[in-house]
Amino acid sequence: xxxxxxxxxxxxxxxxxxxxxxxxxxxxxxxxxxxxxxxxxxxxxxxxxxxxxxxxxxxxxxxxxxxxxxxxxxxxxxxxxxxxxxxxxxxxxxxxxxxxxxxxxxxxxxxxxxxxxxxxxxxxxxxxxxxxxxxxxxxx
Amino acid sequence: xxxxxxxxxxxxxxxxxxxxxxxxxxxxxxxxxxxxxxxxxxxxxxxxxxxxxxxxxxxxxxxxxxxxxxxxxxxxxxxxxxxxxxxxxxxxxxxxxxxxxxxxxxxxxxxxxxxxxxxxxxxxxxxxxxxxxxxxxxxx
DNA sequence: TTACTTGCAAATCGTTTGCGATATA
DNA sequence: TATATCGCAAACGATTTGCAAGTAA
Numbered sequence: 001x002x003x004x005x006x007x008x009x010x011x012x013x014x015x016x017x018x019x020x021x022x023x024x025x026x027x028x029x030x031x032x033x034x035x036x037x038x039x040x041x042x043x044x045x046x047x048x049x050x051x052x053x054x055x056x057x058x059x060x061x062x063x064x065x066x067x068x069x070x071x072x073x074x075x076x077x078x079x080x081x082x083x084x085x086x087x088x089x090x091x092x093x094x095x096x097x098x099x100x101x102x103x104x105x106x107x108x109x110x111x112x113x114x115x116x117x118x119x120x121x122x123x124x125x126x127x128x129x130x131x132x133x134x135x136x137x138x139x140x
Numbered sequence: 141x142x143x144x145x146x147x148x149x150x151x152x153x154x155x156x157x158x159x160x161x162x163x164x165x166x167x168x169x170x171x172x173x174x175x176x177x178x179x180x181x182x183x184x185x186x187x188x189x190x191x192x193x194x195x196x197x198x199x200x201x202x203x204x205x206x207x208x209x210x211x212x213x214x215x216x217x218x219x220x221x222x223x224x225x226x227x228x229x230x231x232x233x234x235x236x237x238x239x240x241x242x243x244x245x246x247x248x249x250x251x252x253x254x255x256x257x258x259x260x261x262x263x264x265x266x267x268x269x270x271x272x273x274x275x276x277x278x279x280x
Numbered sequence: 281t282t283a284c285t286t287g288c289a290a291a292t293c294g295t296t297t298g299c300g301a302t303a304t305a
Numbered sequence: 306t307a308t309a310t311c312g313c314a315a316a317c318g319a320t321t322t323g324c325a326a327g328t329a330a
Contacts, residue, residue, distance in 0.1 A: 005309095008303085009305095010309085012310080028294090042312070043311085044313065044314095046311085046314090047312070049296070050296090050310080065205070065207060065208070068205070069294080070294070071294085083252055083254070096242065102236065102261075106221075106235065109236065111269075112265055113263050115264070117260065119259050122255050123253050124255070125251075146283080146284070147285095148283095148284060148285070149329080150284085150285060150329070168319090169319080183287080184286070185287095185320090189319095191285095209295090209318095209319080210319070211320085
């Protein structure tokens with residue numbers, strides 16, 4: 001990291017990045033704040049936001065904002081699709097390949113210069129289906 | 141509309157829906173408020189929000205929330221993909237087919253019950269490329 | 281007539297920002 | 306030492322909500 005910008009690897013920035021990469025769930029800023037705070041009780045929420053913004057600009061992480069109203073953050077920077085549980089808001093990686101062909105298809109049909117694309121599936125996660133059987137029948 | 145709920149077709153609800161369907165750009169609540177207000181100067185922003193929420197629940201319109209921090213609304217209820225200009229935030233429909241096969245691919249690989257999916261392409265719109273030549277070279 | 285809906289204004293809440301203090305390179 | 310970054314708290318802005326008055330069915 002630290003391209004042309006004069007960035008410093010502070011204890012806080014380090015801790016936030018490590019915590020985000022520890023497992024690939026996709027916490028909100030506030031959730032991440034809660035986790036990082038266990039290591040650094042005096043860190044502030046503003047610092048978490050500031051660093052997530054910087055890390056995202058650097059391409060070290062990615063910011064996810066789709067169906068939900070909260071931003072979610074992903075320690076894996078490469079594009080991949082997500083599935084969101086509409087019941088519990090859990091967000092996981094979707095086990096399907098990213099399609100560059102889709103971008104090309106749009107590119108040739110418009111005068112846009114296409115830079116990327118995001119996909120989010122919505123559904124009911126296994127836990128929610130199990131927890132409340134009958135609430136989410138398989139045939140919608 | 142008005143399934144099992146006891147909904148009334150008020151002047152305001154009617155006007156909001158008509159205005160949203162007049163052309164298929166994808167206004168924010170506030171933009172739509174501005175337009176509807178020309179017909180009904182006393183309508184309030186809260187009313188616009190309340191009705192957009194209801195119309196969305198009824199499946200009459202859809203709420204779009206992806207890369208941007210503002211919700212955007214779409215008078216066309218059927219699923220379709222969008223392209224967002226990262227420079228001016230313009231949002232237009234993407235001229236590619238919705239792929240149910242994508243949903244199936246995820247369905248068979250997870251224990252989620254997949255309900256739908258959203259796709260948003262990001263890029264630079266023709267107007268922005270033209271307006272600031274050189275700023276957005278074709279080879280990224 | 282009834283209860284859904286409105287306009288208004290205040291509240292909410294995720295996120296951003298100003299500032300003086302701190303700590304990294 | 307210079308200045309990027311921090312912690313704190315206040316500001317911001319989109320959205321939501323409580324309430325009394327208005328109105329569709």
